[in-house]
Amino acid sequence: MDTLLMDTSVLRGRLPNGFTYYIRHNAEPKDRVVMYLATKVGSILETDNELGLAHFLEHMQFNGTKNFPKNELVDYLQKAGVRFGGDLNAYTSFDETVYQLPIPSDDPELLQNGLKVMRDWAQDALLDDEEIDKERGVVLNELLGGRGAQQRMRDQYFPMVLNQSRYAQRLPIGTKESIEGFNHETLRDFHRKWYRPDLQALIIVGDIDVAEMEKQVNILFADLENPDDAPNREEYTIPLAGKNQFIAVTDAEMPQTVMQLIIKHPEADIKTVADYRMQLIKSLFNQMAGSRFAELTRQSDPPFIQGGGSIGGFLRGLDAFTMYFAAKPGEIERGFEAVVTEFERIKRHGFTATELERAKENFITSVESSYAERDKRKSESYVESYLNHFLEGENSLGNEDRYQLGKSLIGTITLENINALARQYYTDSNRDILIMAPEKDKDTLPNENTVNNWMEAIKVSDIMPYDDNIQEEPLLDELPQAGTVISRQDKPELGVTELTLSNGMNVVLKPTDFKNDEISMTAFSQGGTSLYDDEDFLSAAYAATVVGGSGLGPHNATQLTKYLSGKKVSVRPYIAERSEGFNASSGKKDLQLAFELIYAYFKVPRLDMDVFEGYMQRIKASLANRLDDPDAVFSDTINAVLYNHNIRRTSMTIAQVDLIDPQRAYDIYKERFADASDFTVTIVGSFTEDELMPFVLQYLGGLPATDRGEQARDLGIYPPEKGLQRTVHEGQEQKSSVRLYYFGDYDYSEYENMQLDALESILNIKLIERLREAESGVYGVSASASYAKYPRHRYSFGIAYGTSPDMVAPLMASVFDEINKIKQNGPEQVDIAKFVSEQRRMLEVQLRENGFWLSHLSGSYQNHEDPAYILKYLDELNKVTAESVKAVANKYLLEERLFEFVLMPDAQ
Incomplete structure (x- = not known):
């Protein structure tokens, strides 16, 4: 039988010590390379006194290696724009441990150091006593964070499902007892036994010189050694039980x-x-x-x-x-x-x-x-x-x-x-x-x-064959009357053309060569659910889902799916709080069909009562026991406190499902899509204007216009002016969740947004360093900033982490200490440099992605902003200074605007 051929575009090699490598040149994204180190060691190889050590060892690789002692590895890579957890990451499973490092390839020193990181991960972890003991708390918090109903049930059924095999006793996370109690030397011995070249492979794919990369791999990895007493890497399997x-x-x-x-x-x-x-x-x-x-x-x-x-x-x-x-x-x-x-x-x-x-x-x-x-x-x-x-x-x-x-x-x-x-x-x-x-x-x-x-x-029951009911009717009875272009503005610096059609619709075109056959579209119009009173809110909120799931024109939902088989096309209408519109994508071959679907969602939507009733039933069923989940109770409490139980900010209840009126939802949908004159459609991708314009004029230009000139309403739903504290007691596990928020009015501007983004990034760095690395109190912690221009200039700044109940108070004190350091002294210059580097490296890649441009252009027009701002963004990063970040921290992270929410376990 013919053996499957191996990809000839990848250079494969094996060094005398058994170390394997795969190297491939690939141009996308430009000036980037991904490096992966795979080791055939996972939790399945652990002895009874090594439970969890394969995973623990993965953690330790970020806590000190030969060329990057202590936390220098994360620090160095952050300076190069690599994000810890986002870009720099690893995983451990039953049978393997894999490390990943995506880095820029246009900097020779960085590229060389990336290989050094891989070399260190292969065999040169320092495994310092103090670092090991600090990491125990981090891994215990990871274990704790994963505990809950699913894990408790899994502990009961895994032995059966895994046929009483070794796998049932070797979950990668290990046990609380093993993580707390293993001996330092046991971890080092595990590393010596299994981190060896005959079980490892390096995968390098990116915008690199393959021959030069192979040369460097030979230089750096040839001296890796297999231990003299290397144990056999046994292959474990799960035997069939031979029974039900x-x-x-x-x-x-x-x-x-x-x-x-x-x-x-x-x-x-x-x-x-x-x-x-x-x-x-x-x-x-x-x-x-x-x-x-x-x-x-x-x-x-x-x-x-x-x-x-x-x-x-x-x-x-x-x-x-x-x-x-x-x-x-x-x-x-x-x-x-x-x-x-x-x-x-x-x-x-x-x-x-x-x-x-x-x-x-x-x-x-x-x-x-x-x-x-x-x-x-x-x-x-x-x-x-x-x-x-x-x-x-x-x-x-x-x-x-x-x-x-x-x-x-x-x-x-x-x-x-x-x-x-x-x-x-x-x-x-x-x-x-x-x-x-x-x-x-x-x-x-x-x-x-x-x-x-x-x-x-x-x-033994009678079961009829499936009836594949197929309908061949066309989507539209007749072609719409085409519109015309009444104004045009070219923005060559962005590669963008802005058109206004005769029905008032604005269309933004950006042809790209980022993909060969990818065309993406999005549209918005002012209004959304904000235009409807509370009694109609749920009908409005579910209108696009109900109508979008009911089929289109002559086709019900099942027939529409069959009608679209083999087509590279997707169109989804939406109704959000302040706007309505659609998201669409297609290949060139199905471009006309995409525009037909868009036109049909405006002109011939359907309401299928069977689909509606079934959907409502499934929602009710999914909500029946929702409040047995502690996280759901916590989330509901936060929203109830912040927004005074407002129906537009709370999770739906079973009783509220009955407030969704299908006919009202259908009528609202038709109202929202009745007037094309205030829609802005953004189209990005692999098209030429000549290819696209006939469809734009026919199907978008042919949409009706009533020139009603709507604006979204300010619903006035905002958190209280003054902060507060709430503690929720729910859950069996001895674990806690902390959510800290700052809310308030905001001086919206490009400058201010950049400063708040910088504060977010810098605080993320400091909180990981403090709460995870220094105090071993969390597995993960995140700071997140957001800001809105409409309906009012507002901001929110959140900090979230999980920990053990006894660490809630001390860690919260540490969070506020880090915030106060920035407010008093400003951030360290090294952390500002990390933010700037991350933004620069991220944008270099994003500027070659259709999805980024679609979001950026549409967002700019929705906010009435100049999309060309992105072209000077990198230069504007120079305006991020210690003083500017200090100022924004003092301006927005105000104690009186602080909301503290803590989820604690039930009293025992």
């Missing part, structure tokens, strides 16, 4: 009942062309099953909140066919019957030829779209396949081979190939049934015998 298993677990903080049926099978390799073809067959199967379940959720009385199933990978050595659903309260049997019946229908009758045809069309569109962008692919997108080659031994197909193989194989896949999968994977052996439910429903849950009886009853 059942477990039901409950928790007082679980908000809904979820059921899974997991039927396990030996893992299928993807090594040959035949294997790849089988993978495509599974993908088509999953896509068609997904479409069927999407249709089920659109019923007026859907059988579950959500449900579905698919064939895919499970864990080491196993694949699985998994069915799942989230049950409506008291309807677990109904949800089970619906999901299992649908897959029984597929097993008995198969899919239809038309379903397969649509799935193939979607696949071909996806393959062609990827191939069209092959020279514009981001470097990051190549990494996963090279990681997979190193970790799993599966070849990474090159762009050309993936395209040719996909196009050639898809035509060979028959309906019988697809339908055989259900018979192969939907079996009666090695099946796990897992139920997770609220504690209060424990006595009403079915037992294993009951579920088996449900299953047997479905198997």
Whole structure:
């Protein structure tokens, strides 16, 4: 059988010591490179006295290495514009630990030091006693933050689901006891045993000289040594149990009942062309099953909140066919019957030829779209396949081979190939049934015998074949009367053209070459839900969702999905608080269809009462036990305190769902899209004006205009003038959440915005240094600033972190101490330099992205600002000084405007 070809565009090598490398030149983004170090060491290799050490060691790599002692690594990279946690990151799983470093490649010294970081991570962690002990608190807080209903239930069901294998006892986070108690030398010994070149690979993809990079890799990594007594790296798997298993677990903080049926099978390799073809067959199967379940959720009385199933990978050595659903309260049997019946229908009758045809069309569109962008692919997108080659031994197909193989194989896949999968994977052996439910429903849950009886009853029931109802009607009965351009203004410095059409609509065009086949659009018009009174608010807020989910023109939602199969197009209307509009995207081939859809959402929207009723039912079901979740109670309390229980700022209740009037929602939707004259549409991407303008004039210019000149209302919903404190006691776990906010009026300007952004960035740096690195009190902490020009000039500044209850007060004191240092002395120059570097490096990449320009241009027009400001932004960064940041901190981080919210556990 033909073996899958390996990507020839990547240079692969292996040093005499066993160290593997993958190096590829890729031009996007320009002057950037991503480096990944993969080590075949994870928690599965830990002994009983090493639990959690693979993950702990990952943390320690950022706390001191040969070339970057203590915290110098993070400090150095921040100066280069690399963000800790955002860019610089790592993960540990059962079987591997992977480190990632994206850096600029246009600075030779930085590039060389990036390689030194990789070399240090490979074998030169310092593992200093003091640093180890400091990090214990950080990891304990990570463990603590992850505790909750899901984790408590997982502890109960994992042994069964993982077939009592070693994996069930080796969760990467470890245990509280092991993290607190392991010996320093135990960690160093683990590092010596496993961080070695024969288990490691370096992946480098980016705008680099491949030959020079290979030379440097040889110089830096050739002297890595494997220990003389290196233990064998055993490969662990999960054996099949050879039996069916059942477990039901409950928790007082679980908000809904979820059921899974997991039927396990030996893992299928993807090594040959035949294997790849089988993978495509599974993908088509999953896509068609997904479409069927999407249709089920659109019923007026859907059988579950959500449900579905698919064939895919499970864990080491196993694949699985998994069915799942989230049950409506008291309807677990109904949800089970619906999901299992649908897959029984597929097993008995198969899919239809038309379903397969649509799935193939979607696949071909996806393959062609990827191939069209092959020279514009981001470097990051190549990494996963090279990681997979190193970790799993599966070849990474090159762009050309993936395209040719996909196009050639898809035509060979028959309906019988697809339908055989259900018979192969939907079996009666090695099946796990897992139920997770609220504690209060424990006595009403079915037992294993009951579920088996449900299953047997479905198997002998009459099940009709699926009826694939297809409608071929065109979206529009007739073409609209085209409009004209009445004014034009070119902005060559931005590459932007501003047009005003004869119906008053403004259209902003920015052709780009960032992608080969990506056209993105967004539109806004003043008004939104602000124009409606409180009694109509929920109808207005859900209007676009209800109408957008009801289909369009002659097609209901299911028929519209089928109508659009194989098309690279998406149009979504929205109604926000102060505006309404749409977001859209397409490729060149489907550009006209995108404009037809936009026009149809203005002119021929639908209201499908079945979709509406079903959607409302699912919302109600999802809200039934929402307040059993401590985080939901905390969030609701914050909003209630800040906004005085205003309906526009609170989470919806079941009773409020009934306030949504479908006809009123439909009428509001039509009102919002009745007048094109005050819409501004921004279009960015791979088009020429000649290609685009016929559609702009026909479909946008053909929209009706009433020139009503609306403005959004100021609803006057603001936090109190004076700050306050609130503590909420909810939750079983001994953990706390802290949310600190400053609110108030704001002197909105480009200058002020930049200073507040700088304060956010600098405070993030200082709080991580203090709360995480110095005091070991948190896993993560974030400061976030936001500001608004309309309806009033306002700002908010928030600080959020989780910690243990006993650390709430001391850490809060540390937060205020760091704030006061900035207010009294201003920030350190080194931290200002980090902010400037981060902004500069970030913008260099963003200026080559369609999404950035779409957001920037649309936001500028919405705020009545000159979008050309972005061109001088980097020069304006020089205005960020210690004094300017100090001034903005003193101006806005005022004690009287401080709101303190703390979530504490229930009293024991």
